[in-house]
Amino acid sequence: MNLNTFYLAVAGLILAPLVGGLVAGVDRVVTARLQSRMGPPLMQPFYDVGKLMSKVIAPASHWQGMFVRWALVASLASDVMLAAGADVLMCFFVQAASASFVALGAFCGNSPYSKLGAQRELFQLLAYEPVFMVGILCMAKAAGAFDAYSFMAAQGPLLFKMPLIVPGLLFVVLVKLRKSPFDIAASHHMHQEVVRGVYTDYAGRDFALLEIAHWADVTVVLWICSFLWATSPLTMVVTAGLFLFAALVIDNISARLTWRTMLGRVAPITLILATANLVWLYLE
Amino acid sequence: MFGSFLKTSQVKSPWLMHFDCGSCNGCDIETLACLTPVYDVERFGIINVGNPRHADVLVVTGTVNKRNAVILKNIYDQMPSPKLVIAIGACGCSGGVFREAPNVLGGVDKVIPVDVYVPGCPAKPEAIMDAVVTGLGKLKGILEAS
Numbered sequence: 507m508n509l510n511t512f513y514l515a516v517a518g519l520i521l522a523p524l525v526g527g528l529v530a531g532v533d534r535v536v537t538a539r540l541q542s543r544m545g546p547p548l549m550q551p552f553y554d555v556g557k558l559m560s561k562v563i564a565p566a567s568h569w570q571g572m573f574v575r576w577a578l579v580a581s582l583a584s585d586v587m588l589a590a591g592a593d594v595l596m597c598f599f600v601q602a603a604s605a606s607f608v609a610l611g612a613f614c615g616n617s618p619y620s621k622l623g624a625q626r627e628l629f630q631l632l633a634y635e636p637v638f639m640v641g642i643l644c645m646a647k648a649a650g651a652f653d654a655y656s657f658m659a660a661q662g663p664l665l666f667k668m669p670l671i672v673p674g675l676l677f678v679v680l681v682k683l684r685k686s687p688f689d690i691a692a693s694h695h696m697h698q699e700v701v702r703g704v705y706t707d708y709a710g711r712d713f714a715l716l717e718i719a720h721w722a723d724v725t726v727v728l729w730i731c732s733f734l735w736a737t738s739p740l741t742m743v744v745t746a747g748l749f750l751f752a753a754l755v756i757d758n759i760s761a762r763l764t765w766r767t768m769l770g771r772v773a774p775i776t777l778i779l780a781t782a783n784l785v786w787l788y789l790e
Numbered sequence: 791m792f793g794s795f796l797k798t799s800q801v802k803s804p805w806l807m808h809f810d811c812g813s814c815n816g817c818d819i820e821t822l823a824c825l826t827p828v829y830d831v832e833r834f835g836i837i838n839v840g841n842p843r844h845a846d847v848l849v850v851t852g853t854v855n856k857r858n859a860v861i862l863k864n865i866y867d868q869m870p871s872p873k874l875v876i877a878i879g880a881c882g883c884s885g886g887v888f889r890e891a892p893n894v895l896g897g898v899d900k901v902i903p904v905d906v907y908v909p910g911c912p913a914k915p916e917a918i919m920d921a922v923v924t925g926l927g928k929l930k931g932i933l934e935a936s
């Protein structure tokens with residue numbers, strides 16, 4: 507590892523959660539505007555996390571605190587790996603580990619809502635992970651290698667070689683941003699019991715760390731989506747922005763689906779489309 | 791700097807938990823009206839949460855009676871410190887028209903300490919928002935003194 511890679515990794519470690527927090531702020535402002543409201547300030551997610559950090563509350567279980575920290579480490583590690591140009595597939599696995607830790611932490615809680623949320627989190631993992639993986643395989647096949655820098659150095663936009671993975675990636679973005687219709691384990695905007703399921707027993711500092719892990723996850727997912735048009739940094743930002751905006755619009759115009767629809771219909775359809783694209787790339 | 795950011799955040803991010811302690815629903819409707827686009831309390835970073843472990847401000851509407859006093863105390867105890875309590879409406883403040891009823895204990899302050907009282911039957915959304923802002927001013931004073 508040379509010094510440049512080290513600097514990039516450190517930048518990824520520090521900037522990725524900040525970008526995720528900013529995305530959450532933009533999300534809340536845009537959503538409020540779509541609902542004819544003014545909405546909170548752009549920095550509101552940072553205030554929320556700062557507030558949660560300073561709260562004094564006993565954790566629901568000691569294991570929970572440990573799982574939250576592991577989730578945070580795994581999420582930040584996936585950001586660092588992407589920034590340092592590591593294997594994108596490995597980064598994807600590390601990110602999946604983070605989501606599993608969140609579910610495991612929720613299983614440690616006492617509340618039935620928390621356990622229900624944890625189960626739903628696992629259903630979500632089952633639904634979006636395969637299609638996300640096939641999407642990354644498509645990108646790797648077209649770019650000729652698995653490392654992030656090769657994805658970014660690919661000749662021309664990857665999008666034209668893999669239009670069929672776009673619905674799958676949008677599905678992943680919706681699930682990871684906890685957006686309707688796939689806000690099944692926990693909703694980003696709603697704050698009542700079952701719809702906030704997996705977060706029920708997390709509180710205070712643990713909840714703040716979990717939020718930071720979530721920001722890091724969002725950055726990873728949008729970053730991977732931006733590889734579809736990685737001809738310049740600007741096009742990457744625009745691509746990620748388009749995915750985010752599409753997710754916000756869908757969130758505001760759709761109602762929540764059940765986990766059965768997600769797992770039984772949406773996941774197979776997006777997976778079949780992405781796999782067809784992968785086969786096409788191999789046959790080409 | 792980080793410490794002052796944390797203190798500022800506590801004032802800028804009040805998450806409310808609304809507990810209907812036996813209200814006639816008049817005050818509940820006015821409380822929920824604060825979330826609508828007309829009043830849009832999210833402007834102030836306020837979110838209505840359904841989980842006491844996530845809440846900073848407990849908004850209580852209605853009278854306290856012998857059955858729900860335990861639940862009110864339980865919710866209050868589950869909230870992380872520092873926390874604020876706002877009693878909404880004549881019922882929340884003193885028991886209102888129901889204070890002489892045999893099952894009614896009185897206002898919210900019979901069970902838990904109340905920081906801000908909002909009079910009215912029902913209390914207006916503007917008054918409720920003003921109460922939250924007043925409560926945050928009080929919290930800010932406490933944080934600065936500590």
Ligand code: SF4
Pocket residue numbers: 812813814815816817818851852878879880881882886887910911912913
């Ligand atoms: S104060 Fe009036 S409106 Fe509010 S709960 Fe009591 S009776 Fe109903």
